Amino acid sequence: MTKQKKLGLALGSGGWRAPAHIGVIKTLLKHGISIDYIAGSSAGSLVGGAFAALNDIDAVEKIFRENMNHKKLLYAFSDPRPREGLFKGEKIQNILDTYFGEYNIEDCSIPFIALATDIITGQVVELNKGQLSHAMRAAISVPFFLRPVEWGDKLLIDGATAVPIPVKTVKQMGAEVVIAINLQKNQFPMAHATTNTLNTAFKTSQVMLYHLANYAQQDADLVLYPNIDEHGEYTDPFTSFFGKRDAFNPGIEIAEQHIDQIKKLLFD
Numbered sequence: 001m002t003k004q005k006k007l008g009l010a011l012g013s014g015g016w017r018a019p020a021h022i023g024v025i026k027t028l029l030k031h032g033i034s035i036d037y038i039a040g041s042s043a044g045s046l047v048g049g050a051f052a053a054l055n056d057i058d059a060v061e062k063i064f065r066e067n068m069n070h071k072k073l074l075y076a077f078s079d080p081r082p083r084e085g086l087f088k089g090e091k092i093q094n095i096l097d098t099y100f101g102e103y104n105i106e107d108c109s110i111p112f113i114a115l116a117t118d119i120i121t122g123q124v125v126e127l128n129k130g131q132l133s134h135a136m137r138a139a140i141s142v143p144f145f146l147r148p149v150e151w152g153d154k155l156l157i158d159g160a161t162a163v164p165i166p167v168k169t170v171k172q173m174g175a176e177v178v179i180a181i182n183l184q185k186n187q188f189p190m191a192h193a194t195t196n197t198l199n200t201a202f203k204t205s206q207v208m209l210y211h212l213a214n215y216a217q218q219d220a221d222l223v224l225y226p227n228i229d230e231h232g233e234y235t236d237p238f239t240s241f242f243g244k245r246d247a248f249n250p251g252i253e254i255a256e257q258h259i260d261q262i263k264k265l266l267f268d
Helices: 019-030 043-054 057-067 070-076 090-100 132-139 167-173 197-216 248-257 259-267
Strands: 007-011 037-041 085-087 112-118 124-127 149-151 154-158 177-181 222-224
Touching: 007 019, 007 043, 007 167, 019 043, 019 057, 019 177, 019 248, 037 043, 037 167, 043 057, 043 090, 043 112, 043 132, 090 132, 112 132, 112 167, 124 132, 132 149, 132 154, 167 177, 177 259, 222 259, 248 259
Parallel strands: 007 037, 007 177, 037 112, 177 222
Antiparallel strands: 112 124, 112 154, 149 154
């Protein structure tokens, strides 16, 4: 087999659907495909940062499974701060520090960038140096839910507000082939009309993410859409993390379905 082209993964936003990214990465590695660059937005920054630092996808999966339960969730969201976001996010930061506090982004085994948005200027911010766990917390600062994160003179919120799938970023890192992972497949059409203000607000944000993601992924060589079981149902970003759905397997399945196409892109 000829030498593999440099592969970059653009890991998209998607909240509780993040384990699908893990399934894709596991499958690529199983087939002997190396990953050279990773850029992640929102939930994609959690998986991307974890794998870039540890370079061990089984360890990353273990961390996610350990934290996707009622007890961990209640701990993570037990610091309300309504004036700046429903939650301060300090408990989430503590969890991230436990696993990744010793890593700096620039020292990761695999080059990695987390995407955030500066709410002061409205500009996209590529976090490519500094403490990894702090960058991950900034990149998942969903407006309204989590307090923004101070980063120098910037005030950072969730990168998905501007770039849900960071294809251009990973191309600029040096990737010759870019695979984007879009976690938005089954959110629409909706199964039924929303019935309250919170549901309507949440589904409205999903509409914006859905269209932004489709725009952001245009330059990818291949876009994978894990077939996560949703059927257009309302799924909040909190309790769904420990629901009955298993988002790991859809990532494995979609990568296996496209593995021949992926190899053709990388080795032809």
